Amino acid sequence: MARIVLGVGGGIAAYKAVYLLRVLTAKGHFVTPILTDSATRFVGSTTFSALASEAAKVSLFEDSDSIPHTHLGRAADLICIAPATADLIFKLANGAADDLLTATVMASKAQVVLAPAMHxxxxENFAVQRNIKTLSDAGYFIVPPSSGSLAAGDTGMGRMAEPDVISDFVSCALAEGKKSLLGRKVLVSAGGTQEPIDPVRYIGNRSSGKQGRAFAKVAACFGAEVVLVTSTPAPEFPGVKRVFVSSAEEMSKSMHLEREGADIVIMAAAVSDFRVANVSTSKIKREGRERMTLELVANGDILTSLTSSKSGECIYVGFAAETDSLEENLEKKLRAKGVDIIVGNDVTRPGAGFDSDTNSVTVLTKSGDRLSLELVSKEMVAVKVLAMAHRMLEGF
Ligand SMILES: Cc1cc2nc3c(=O)[nH]c(=O)nc-3n(C[C@H](O)[C@H](O)[C@H](O)COP(=O)(O)O)c2cc1C
Known part of the structure; x- marks a missing residue:
């Protein structure tokens, strides 16, 4: 649990801050909302007070606490400002402290997550962009806005990120405390591949792509440029380029193509070991058949083909889904696949592996480090493994 100050600026997206408040309190955080004077014209402070861990604050001078900004600023583990108006962004980039929210940020050493929202x-105004750059360079986590419907029936860039996305950034900032992957490129594969039998059927597996998507999200929150090669649907996420593939061959092609310039490659996809030798071009009919035999041929091992052709300084992370002798198989795979880190999960355990939101993993590195994570979120697995990969990169 963390102490979070939720700063709310005076924009239409202030109504979404109510839902963000719910998401943050549901995660067990102690949340104190601070509304700017303008914010109270959009959503009443009563709504925030009713849902928060303590009453919403609106004034620097009329609070029961005689010096609220320093108390709130010092106590906060994190300050999240959503929506951040153009005006607030200007004030923060220039050190203003003329209301409770800006004074609290100035009086705090906590990490700041900022979700801009505006037309x-x-x-696109140069001053807003300049101020955003100043804040990003100073270490603020900026949750980029997306393109979509805006106020007054307009559409375009500037729509505040969805509360769940902002909450993901908050979790990452709390876990690591810095944008450690800024300027780095991270390539991630996710999902189970589909091997066609005919135009309507395929051989697949139970991988949901959740662990791979969690890696992509977390890497983006840490500031990386991310490419997610995925065979399962993946919603848009700021900073993540999505490449959709289906078969193992397509995934292999995309991974080799996108590897250019990557600092970390994470192979979280469950790739089919075999494909159908003769894919039928028309739907195979059932009539007249009591049995049917499919001939399968082995697919190439994508991870081994990537590590055996590696050049430059890049960390490779492999995954192993095992049903028995986890540790022993992990040691073997770490060497056989030529990876720097191997993450193993026992997919037979409840709450771990395919389609679950949580995972229990054992992580081994080629330098002998070992880490066990028991029933943690897939995001937390990503945070820990990316932190390990980052430390290895720094050691080059
Ligand atoms: C209806 C309406 C909607 C507004 N929406 C936004 C917005 O989405 N983003 C923004 O930066 N400013 C918006 N503004 C302008 C801000 O409310 C104004 O700049 C105000 O001074 C911001 O105060 P604050 O930064 O202290 O909250 C809006 C104003 C009005 C009247």
Missing amino acids: EEMW
């Missing part, structure tokens, strides 16, 4: 013209 496209405002977002």
